[in-house]
Amino acid sequence: MSALQKLLSLIVPPDPALSARAQAHLDGLTKPPGSLGRLEELARRVVEITGNDPPRVRRPVIFTLAGDHGVVAEGVSAYPQVVTAQMLENFLRGGAAVNVLARHAGARVVIADFGVAAPLASHPALVVKKVAPGTQNFCRGPAMTRGQAVQAIEGGIALAEGEAAAGSDLIGLGEMGIGNTTAASAITAALTGAPVEAVTGRGTGIDEAAWERKVAIIRQALAVNRPDPADAMDVLAKVGGFEIAGLVGVVLAGAAARIPVVVDGFIAGAAALVAVKLKEEVRHFLLASHCSAERGHRVILEHLGLRPYLDLEMRLGEGTGAALAFVLIQAAVKIYTEMATFKSAGVSGKQP
Amino acid sequence: MSALQKLLSLIVPPDPALSARAQAHLDGLTKPPGSLGRLEELARRVVEITGNDPPRVRRPVIFTLAGDHGVVAEGVSAYPQVVTAQMLENFLRGGAAVNVLARHAGARVVIADFGVAAPLASHPALVVKKVAPGTQNFCRGPAMTRGQAVQAIEGGIALAEGEAAAGSDLIGLGEMGIGNTTAASAITAALTGAPVEAVTGRGTGIDEAAWERKVAIIRQALAVNRPDPADAMDVLAKVGGFEIAGLVGVVLAGAAARIPVVVDGFIAGAAALVAVKLKEEVRHFLLASHCSAERGHRVILEHLGLRPYLDLEMRLGEGTGAALAFVLIQAAVKIYTEMATFKSAGVSGKQP
Numbered sequence: 001m002s003a004l005q006k007l008l009s010l011i012v013p014p015d016p017a018l019s020a021r022a023q024a025h026l027d028g029l030t031k032p033p034g035s036l037g038r039l040e041e042l043a044r045r046v047v048e049i050t051g052n053d054p055p056r057v058r059r060p061v062i063f064t065l066a067g068d069h070g071v072v073a074e075g076v077s078a079y080p081q082v083v084t085a086q087m088l089e090n091f092l093r094g095g096a097a098v099n100v101l102a103r104h105a106g107a108r109v110v111i112a113d114f115g116v117a118a119p120l121a122s123h124p125a126l127v128v129k130k131v132a133p134g135t136q137n138f139c140r141g142p143a144m145t146r147g148q149a150v151q152a153i154e155g156g157i158a159l160a161e162g163e164a165a166a167g168s169d170l171i172g173l174g175e176m177g178i179g180n181t182t183a184a185s186a187i188t189a190a191l192t193g194a195p196v197e198a199v200t201g202r203g204t205g206i207d208e209a210a211w212e213r214k215v216a217i218i219r220q221a222l223a224v225n226r227p228d229p230a231d232a233m234d235v236l237a238k239v240g241g242f243e244i245a246g247l248v249g250v251v252l253a254g255a256a257a258r259i260p261v262v263v264d265g266f267i268a269g270a271a272a273l274v275a276v277k278l279k280e281e282v283r284h285f286l287l288a289s290h291c292s293a294e295r296g297h298r299v300i301l302e303h304l305g306l307r308p309y310l311d312l313e314m315r316l317g318e319g320t321g322a323a324l325a326f327v328l329i330q331a332a333v334k335i336y337t338e339m340a341t342f343k344s345a346g347v348s349g350k351q352p
Numbered sequence: 353m354s355a356l357q358k359l360l361s362l363i364v365p366p367d368p369a370l371s372a373r374a375q376a377h378l379d380g381l382t383k384p385p386g387s388l389g390r391l392e393e394l395a396r397r398v399v400e401i402t403g404n405d406p407p408r409v410r411r412p413v414i415f416t417l418a419g420d421h422g423v424v425a426e427g428v429s430a431y432p433q434v435v436t437a438q439m440l441e442n443f444l445r446g447g448a449a450v451n452v453l454a455r456h457a458g459a460r461v462v463i464a465d466f467g468v469a470a471p472l473a474s475h476p477a478l479v480v481k482k483v484a485p486g487t488q489n490f491c492r493g494p495a496m497t498r499g500q501a502v503q504a505i506e507g508g509i510a511l512a513e514g515e516a517a518a519g520s521d522l523i524g525l526g527e528m529g530i531g532n533t534t535a536a537s538a539i540t541a542a543l544t545g546a547p548v549e550a551v552t553g554r555g556t557g558i559d560e561a562a563w564e565r566k567v568a569i570i571r572q573a574l575a576v577n578r579p580d581p582a583d584a585m586d587v588l589a590k591v592g593g594f595e596i597a598g599l600v601g602v603v604l605a606g607a608a609a610r611i612p613v614v615v616d617g618f619i620a621g622a623a624a625l626v627a628v629k630l631k632e633e634v635r636h637f638l639l640a641s642h643c644s645a646e647r648g649h650r651v652i653l654e655h656l657g658l659r660p661y662l663d664l665e666m667r668l669g670e671g672t673g674a675a676l677a678f679v680l681i682q683a684a685v686k687i688y689t690e691m692a693t694f695k696s697a698g699v700s701g702k703q704p
Contacts, residue, residue: 031448036664079702095697327683
């Protein structure tokens, strides 16, 4: 059994009794039962996923993985490829949106190069897991080999296992890669069967003509590569990206370690989708943060049966939606652990 | 001119140039323009409302005002009236949901008695603005006199002006009062013309039969009192509550001082509705936090043209939704002030 197969075998559904016990605790707090709605659901899910009752969030972490995409040669993005590397440097200096929002949530950001095309100066905070300097142009052949896909997944697993060993107890997914909404759309179409135009959006902001070209490119990629929808690894290798594969590894390691994994936007959603297709039970460990303005994201959320907690029309990626969701999760955990009970506060219950 | 009339005359719409300037700043940050969606909108609105560019949030405050309602004699609530006083004591001990979420947001909670029926032990943190020990049963006559409504509004104004003088720069509305969804439904029906059943919900959790009784009671209250929809003060006095009137004062003082006022759920929404009916320009200073599970809240939000930032199916009140929104507003302000610009970070812009 390979290391990856072994990890998959460790992912088992949580005990439903945990959720019921958590709800009983929430119902004893000084508020009408259920009146905190989905905030209660968040607390319950953290208990269920982690088995910790009371729940805690002490060391939240966001994995912002970067990679480049050969398909940008087809003109699918509004920004030049060099922006991937430039933004990585911006992440390392702490000036990007994900840095700001992670600081707001008290979360670490792990920044890793899984396949950036441009050379990067070494930096103490940069984790190098580079598989290759960008994927191949997948409208002419596979984006990567199956071996490279496994290598990137294992890179993500190693990253997440390292953080878990250091005490991380809440994981957020983030990414950067010019062209990666094109890969996410191709993955989503291949794995869900949804029409390409229903899962293809404007990315960083392309116009109508460029959108039509993007749809055509994705159709071509699927026609040329014929990814097998029953084989998620095949889909990932043929039309995915290195940073997406890295996130698949993060999701799998998180699920195996019973750490809640907060999905960010569309690209992180595509990684979560691949992970669930590799191992169905992964879905129990996922929390949706927000619903991206990228149309394909809604298709993924519905397919995974996830309901996002925020709908702010964001479409930036990086882990920004996950970081905002962290703040809600922390609020939910505090509700669970800091509120008085009807009994402790001497508050009367419902009238008979 | 009365003190209240004078305050109303101070409420003028903000300069739209502020919003345009704020968006120009946001567009220079290292992200595709508009890609942070409604988080950008939040930052822009704080700049527009306050005139502070860059925006700041240093001293957020939630006003949780309490009052009792004579209409509970009709059996409209699932909880006994004494819970209002018991919960006020819970607020003062810091054990309620609003305390937990306000601490999470780094916000103060100002707790005030505007008309609780049961006697309350004095407490250094309890502000006493009691108009009377509960309103009259408004299905038999007016809830309060017009003079009492003005007195409660002035109490709210004084509270908010005191906090503003101490440096508070973000206001949240909160409330506690067994029976107050009944008052909020009556106000909403009277001021928006919506049918009673469309604005009446389950409150703290009544069953179908009790809901039908609640609808009948509100219809009776409107028939007996005939509140004048063109006279918001008349509506407030006849079918409102002391804590709701207090919140009207908080809204008016916030708007006059150009402080963003974050509406909480249904009852706070009814107070905001009354304030807007007293002075149309108030709407420029309001931010909706969440959409309550109480059905009447959506009617109010649509009537005021406000779109909430959170939809978590909460229905607790107290200021809990406002506290959660504070965390998003603080995130938006940090995005505005802490992110690198394309220029400062040396990141390339869009392709030509």
